[in-house]
Amino acid sequence: NAGVTQTPKFRILKIGQSMTLQCAQDMNHNYMYWYRQDPGMGLKLIYYSVGAGITDKGEVPNGYNVSRSTTEDFPLRLELAAPSQTSVYFCASSRRTGIDEQFFGPGTRLTVL
Amino acid sequence: GNSVTQMEGPVTLSEEAFLTINCTYTATGYPSLFWYVQYPGEGLQLLLKATKADDKGSNKGFEATYRKETTSFHLEKGSVQVSDSAVYFCALEETSGSRLTFGEGTQLTVNP
Secondary structure (H helix, E strand, O other), X not given: OOOEEEEOOEEEEOOOOOEEEEEEEOOOOOXXXXXXXXXXOOEEEEEEEEEOOEEEEOOOOXXXXXXXXXXXXXXXXXXXXXXXXXXXXXXXXXXXXXOOOOEEOOOEEEEEO | OOEEEEXXXXXEEEOXXXXXXXXXXXXXXXXXXXXXXXXXXXXXXXXXXXXXXXXEEEEOOEEEEOEOOOOEOOEEEOOOOHHHOEEEEEEEEEOOOOOOEXXXXXXXXXXX
C-alpha cells in the first residue's frame, strides 16, 4: 500500500494564479481531510469529506474548493492564490472518525509570491 | 468549541533525560485523545491514543494517560534518544464528530 500520496511536493505560484493539489489514498477510507500548517502553528482543517460526493467546510475554507468524485481521490483547488495561502498542505484519511487514527500524506509546500 | 493547549516549546534535552510535554483540552463531549509526531520533512504519524477516561496509550517508550478530572493527556518518556527529535502534536476528536482539533505542537530537540 502506498498509503496517502500527495502531488506536487513543492510549488511556487504567483498571486492570482490557480492550482490543484492532488491527494489519493489506497486504503479504501471513507473519510478524507485537508489541513494547512503554518510555521510554528498546529494544523487547521480546511475541508473534509465523509464519502464520495460529500464534502464539508472546516475551520479555514475561504479561498479553497474541494470535490470528491471517488473514494480514492480528494483534490484541493486554489482559485486565486494569495500570499496568505503560503503554507504546507497535508491530506489525510481515516477509516472511522472519533476512534481511528488519521493517516497523513507527506505534504505539499506552497509559496505564493 | 473544542480546543487543545500544549506547553510552549521548543524543548531541548540531553539524551537519556526524562520528557514531559503537557497537554490540556476543552471539549463538549467525550473525545478520543491522540499524540501525533512529525519528523523533519514528513507528514504526521500517530504515536499513541486513548479513547476513554483512565486509558493509557503507549508506543515506542512514550506514554500518556487520559485524565478526565484534569482534562489532560500529558506525554512522557523515561529516557529520550536523539531519534526522538521531532514536533509532537496533541489532538482530540469527538466520537460523534469527524474532525481532529490539534494543539500548536511542541518542538523537541534531543542532543547527544
